[in-house]
Amino acid sequence: xxxxxxxxxxxxxxxxxxxxxxxxxxxxxxxxxxxxxxxxxxxxxxxxxxxxxxxxxxxxxxxxxxxxxxxxxxxxxxxxxxxxxxxxxxxxxxxxxxxxxxxxxxxxxxxxxxxxxxxxxxxxxxxxxxxxxxxxxxxxxxxxxxxxxxxxxxxxxxxxxxxxxxxxxxxxxxxxxxxxxxxxxxxxxxxxxxxxxxxxxxxxxxxxxxxxxxxxxxxxxxxxxxxxxxxxxxxxxxxxxxxxxxxxxxxxxxxxxxxxxxxxxxxxxxxxxxxxxxxxxxxxxxxxxxxxxxxxxxxxxxxxxxxxxx
Numbered sequence: 397x398x399x400x401x402x403x404x405x406x407x408x409x410x411x412x413x414x415x416x417x418x419x420x421x422x423x424x425x426x427x428x429x430x431x432x433x434x435x436x437x438x439x440x441x442x443x444x445x446x447x448x449x450x451x452x453x454x455x456x457x458x459x460x461x462x463x464x465x466x467x468x469x470x471x472x473x474x475x476x477x478x479x480x481x482x483x484x485x486x487x488x489x490x491x492x493x494x495x496x497x498x499x500x501x502x503x504x505x506x507x508x509x510x511x512x513x514x515x516x517x518x519x520x521x522x523x524x525x526x527x528x529x530x531x532x533x534x535x536x537x538x539x540x541x542x543x544x545x546x547x548x549x550x551x552x553x554x555x556x557x558x559x560x561x562x563x564x565x566x567x568x569x570x571x572x573x574x575x576x577x578x579x580x581x582x583x584x585x586x587x588x589x590x591x592x593x594x595x596x597x598x599x600x601x602x603x604x605x606x607x608x609x610x611x612x613x614x615x616x617x618x619x620x621x622x623x624x625x626x627x628x629x630x631x632x633x634x635x636x637x638x639x640x641x642x643x644x645x646x647x648x649x650x651x652x653x654x655x656x657x658x659x660x661x662x663x664x665x666x667x668x669x670x671x672x673x674x675x676x677x678x679x680x681x682x683x684x685x686x687x688x689x690x691x692x693x694x695x696x697x698x699x700x701x702x703x704x705x706x
Contacts, residue, residue, distance in 0.1 A: 403448035403490050408438045409492070410447045414481040425576055433510045434477045437462060447490050450482065455495035461503060468503030475501060513651040516659075518641040525639045532605055534631045537616050540602075541646055544592050545671050546654030547571070548625055548646050552616050553580055554605040561599050566592045568672060572614060588672035654679070658686050 415431045423431075425600040445454060448450055463471045477495070487490045514522065519542060523628050526535040541551050549571035558567045560586040568590050572578045584587050609615055629645050644652065652673070657667050664687070680687060 404446050407445050407447045410479050449532055450491050450494045450495050463502040463658045467506045470502040472501050512648045513655045520596045521639045532540055534628050539647045556609050557611040561603045564594050566594050585674050587674045591671050655686050
């Protein structure tokens with residue numbers, strides 16, 4: 397195919413081929429799905445645009461149209477997923493100038509999202525209502541997530557080998573592909589590979605539960621059966637309703653774990669490392685309302701301390 401012919405290829409078709417060549421097999425399936433969603437939006441918004449017609453104005457209009465139905469951060473992600481393909485097209489001489497230069501990222505005003513979590517009393521009430529028998533079940537899973545703040549996919553991937561009972565440590569080094577056909581996968585990012593300190597009660601409980609289980613098999617996946625996030629969330633919901641506390645999800649348990657640590661005075665840095673966040677900025681953004689509440693408490697403490705000086 398000549399260069400002139402290549403320039404007349406529809407941008408949607410070019411992008412589809414670019415994803416197939418550069419992304420398939422190189423990124424996680426969940427990330428690949430995002431690229432495919434971007435492709436579907438290209439077909440919806442600029443299905444008839446040729447690659448040679450991808451100018452700065454055309455590209456900015458594409459982003460503007462996408463932003464009408466999405467928040468700014470989502471539009472930014474859309475832009476990033478397109479930019480790699482576009483820069484390759486520029487390098488190959490299919491587009492004369494970089495149309496992504498100086499783009500303006502717009503988006504709908506984000507709705508105020510307040511994360512759901514339990515306070516310490518509510519969490520204690522929930523855990524005291526769990527059915528913690530002599531064999532592994534989903535109630536043990538709920539307990540472990542509440543005490544460690546692990547992500548769902550990280551907890552599902554745990555094997556007996558990941559427990560270092562003598563040092564009270566739990567190693568997070570992989571996830572479980574519960575959204576597809578199962579199997580171990582890498583963690584979300586490098587920061588997610590970590591060791592989490594666990595309390596002695598958890599050590600005693602799980603050392604007994606796991607003593608006869610294969611070292612390299614996931615403890616919460618029985619006989620290679622498919623695991624569904626919704627199944628565990630349904631179990632947790634029933635427990636919450638029975639305990640007459642707010643209904644939260646498994647991910648809400650992760651938020652609960654973090655919020656209790658922050659209210660207890662644990663530093664943001666320590667909480668970030670325990671959760672496996674890539675940076676403290678992620679932790680600060682996620683728990684901003686809790687941090688503000690703690691700052692108000694600090695201000696009250698400062699005022700009381702100063703008032704007592706005279």
